[in-house]
Amino acid sequence: MPHSVLLSGDREFRAVVAAALGDGYGIVEVDTVQAAADALLAGRPSIAFVDMRGKSEVGQAVCRRIKGAASTRLLQVIGCADAGEEALVGALDAGADHVMAFPPPVAELHARMRAATRTRLATERLEDTSQVIFALANAVEAKDAYTEGHTERVGALAVECGRLAGLDEETREALRQGGVLHDIGKIGIPNEIINKAGLLTPKERIVMNKHPIIGERICEPLKSLRQLLPIIRWHHEKLDGTGYPDGLKGTQFPVPAQVLQLADIYDAITTDRPYHRARTRASAVEFLHMEAGKGWRDHELVNLLALAAEKVNLGRTRDEDIPPPPAPIGQWRWE
Numbered sequence: 001m002p003h004s005v006l007l008s009g010d011r012e013f014r015a016v017v018a019a020a021l022g023d024g025y026g027i028v029e030v031d032t033v034q035a036a037a038d039a040l041l042a043g044r045p046s047i048a049f050v051d052m053r054g055k056s057e058v059g060q061a062v063c064r065r066i067k068g069a070a071s072t073r074l075l076q077v078i079g080c081a082d083a084g085e086e087a088l089v090g091a092l093d094a095g096a097d098h099v100m101a102f103p104p105p106v107a108e109l110h111a112r113m114r115a116a117t118r119t120r121l122a123t124e125r126l127e128d129t130s131q132v133i134f135a136l137a138n139a140v141e142a143k144d145a146y147t148e149g150h151t152e153r154v155g156a157l158a159v160e161c162g163r164l165a166g167l168d169e170e171t172r173e174a175l176r177q178g179g180v181l182h183d184i185g186k187i188g189i190p191n192e193i194i195n196k197a198g199l200l201t202p203k204e205r206i207v208m209n210k211h212p213i214i215g216e217r218i219c220e221p222l223k224s225l226r227q228l229l230p231i232i233r234w235h236h237e238k239l240d241g242t243g244y245p246d247g248l249k250g251t252q253f254p255v256p257a258q259v260l261q262l263a264d265i266y267d268a269i270t271t272d273r274p275y276h277r278a279r280t281r282a283s284a285v286e287f288l289h290m291e292a293g294k295g296w297r298d299h300e301l302v303n304l305l306a307l308a309a310e311k312v313n314l315g316r317t318r319d320e321d322i323p324p325p326p327a328p329i330g331q332w333r334w335e
Contacts, residue, residue, distance in 0.1 A: 008036050008062045009051025016103050017049050033061045040072050047116050052079040052091045063095035076116035155179020158263035160308035171256050178231035178260045185215030209244045230254055235261045240295035262305045270315040281315035
């Protein structure tokens with residue numbers, strides 16, 4: 001099957017580039033940002049060729065659309081720009097991975113295509129590996145019937161809380177992925193510990209507390225997941241330094257990891273588990289403020305989390321809607 005190439009520009013631009021490409025490519029031609037967005041969704045092109053001459057607003061918008069979406073940000077963009085350093089820098093800043101003159105020299109165009117194809121294949125391998133990691137995370141969740149949907153809810157809640165906290169889009173995407181991957185290290189924890197209905201023994205607690213480090217080691221080899229490593233490793237730290245695994249204190253504990261942690265705790269204590277009775281939304285927020293009063297959490301972030309939970313509608317609002325857990329009250333614990 002031929003590689004699909006997106007050509008974004010006016011009719012002359014598309015005709016010249018298509019002729020230079022020659023046979024062997026599936027060509028998708030667009031001349032507006034919306035048409036490009038539709039083509040990206042429907043055709044999943046391998047490479048995009050974008051007209052960026054004259055600081056084209058359409059060309060820059062197409063680049064921003066490609067690089068701003070998680071599903072297409074790894075797509076290689078070859079831009080055609082005017083001569084000069086200013087035009088080159090502008091095209092690169094807009095999101096182009098390669099920049100060429102127009103009309104493009106045929107030999108250089110094909111060399112750029114080969115380079116872009118090599119990069120695309122490398123990123124696809126990374127994506128394939130990432131999918132294995134995410135599949136492992138789903139396998140961890142499947143080990144415990146009580147946590148079904150937990151990772152998705154944590155990610156959604158953390159993203160909304162992060163938005164309210166003013167975190168940038170890239171960090172919010174890390175929070176979404178962190179919602180899925182934060183407990184991946186539990187794949188190395190025995191089922192009898194994960195699903196135990198009562199309090200863990202000191203030895204069991206030592207084993208359970210290793211899961212953030214195991215999770216970090218699983219994800220560390222992938223550069224595409226590097227931004228998640230602090231979230232995975234530190235989602236059980238506390239602001240007063242009594243958390244694990246590193247005993248971070250105060251500003252050492254990054255805000256994204258704090259946000260993910262609050263979302264994780266909130267979902268854990270508002271859903272039915274074998275080792276505690278679920279709390280209502282108001283009771284969960286009260287519980288988190290109580291922990292903030294101990295110096296473990298941040299009151300302001302708890303307030304933002306409460307707003308986020310209301311926004312995404314997570315947590316029951318009536319106590320009578322919550323069934324009792326299997327474990328006696330004296331054996332409850334929070335995970």
